[in-house]
Amino acid sequence: MRLIDSHVHLDDPRFDPDREVVIQRARAAGIIAQIIPGVTESRCETARQIARQHSDIFVAYGLHPMFMVEHQADHLDALRERVAQYKPVAIGECGLDFYGGDEDKTAQIDYFQAQIEIACTHDLPLILHVRKALDQVTAILAASGHHKGVLHSFSGSEQQAKRLLDLGYHISLGGPVTYSRAKRLRRLITVLPLDALLLETDAPDQPGSLHQGQRNEPAYLSEVLNTFSQLRKQTPETIAAATTQNAIELFQLPTF
16 A cells, blocks of 8 residues: 655654654555645755655645744745745645634734745645634635645534535544544544545654554554544555545645
8 A cells, every 4th residue: 555644744853863764664654755844944944855865755835833933024035935946745834823822813824824825826735734723714715715735633523624625625634533532533534525635644743542642653654544444434445545646636746
């Protein structure tokens, strides 16, 4: 089986001691491609350097809403230049995170809308992080004229998911679905169309139930796959083929 980890932070410092070993373990586990989303200006460059060394690793460039204290106004200009020069597979990780309160909501929205404009300019999909702001993000996307991308680590309702699918977006799910208590997420897997779904790990975060409390890594993506297979009552091969093709088409990846 061939799998694509559509969201993995290989640039995270927690991988510094053994990044190359982690990448090799992923390949041995059937991961044919990995996508690193950007989170800050400096880590976008780290991600680019990793991808330069590996033909099966791809990058998106973006400014994550959880890192507002690190963003500066000129980082948007730097992002525009980086995207024009290096041609990523997507813009992101971007979006809104209203979990922490009201102090930077306006700034988050400004950065998000600027990144949507960059995605429109370059005809690129968005990789979206959304927490406690799903309806706001959906409204912004609906008004933006941009209609392709993926809601990573989706945690909303079936109705919210279907509204996003109607706008042209995909839903990506990872380690949290492997926990039996995640009943709403597990139901989503059974009711959403397979052509709208992607697999992810979000490593080193969000480990699955077999690795609770440990560092997550892309080699564990097969555990997400197996959960999809069990819940949908479809073979792992069917799930793998569909989600891999979805990722290839969304991110315009080469045919492996």
